[in-house]
Amino acid sequence: VGSRPLLRGWEAELQTKAIHPPDKPVTSIFKPEAGRDLKHLELDYDGSKVLFSMAGTHNRWQVHELHIDGTGLRQLTFPQENEKWLVEQYRARAHYPHGTDDMHPCYLADGGVAFISTRCQYGILCDAPDDFTTTTIYRMDADGKNMRRLSNSSVSEASPVLMPDGRLLYTRWEYFDKGAVSVKCLWAMYPDGGASSEIYANDISLPPTFI
Secondary structure, X not given: OOOOOOOOOOOOOEEEOOOXXXXXXXXXXXXXXXXXOEEEEEEOOOOOEEEEEEEOOOXXXXXXXXEOOOOOOEEOOOOOOOHHHHHHHOOOOOOOOOOOOEEEEEEOOOOOEEEEEOOOOOOOOOOOOOOOOOOEEEEEOOOOOOOEEOOOOOOEEEEEEEOOOOOEEEEEEOOOOXXXXXXXXXXXXXXXXXXXXXXXXXXXXXXXXXX
């Protein structure tokens, strides 16, 4: 459904399509108000709910959840307590208003939710140090409580998904013995943040990113 810095100006919509019969029309289950964008869809294991990223209460990416019948919309993540101060103090580039972004949600086997966030307030090493675009992996309970950070990358991590053995597989970007844009390879860790390890493509330059 696309993305823009201000997360608005789109005609995003969630729809369902029955496989059988194939000629059954699509059903609209949710259309964000005021043209808000949404992306990063993740179905629950029983197919009853879906997680996604959408512009939240402060017009930044936040994690939301919706029942697959279109009811029960709720926002799971919210601005940090110092959000207003953060936006006022740290604005390295005029076109990027600083604020907390929570994205790429993923259901965990224990009922929790993993996601990536700029809450770490790190800057990419090749960019301005106060341009907080680095994302690291967090987890929270199903209701958004007990949030905690699982990783501490100095560059960025993204796209967590659950593996059959219960570990989180994710894309990790780092600079050790690599070029500036390569290699973004695949790593994994336990859902408590332990035993992080490289899985694949740590020494492959092309393609530069594995997701």
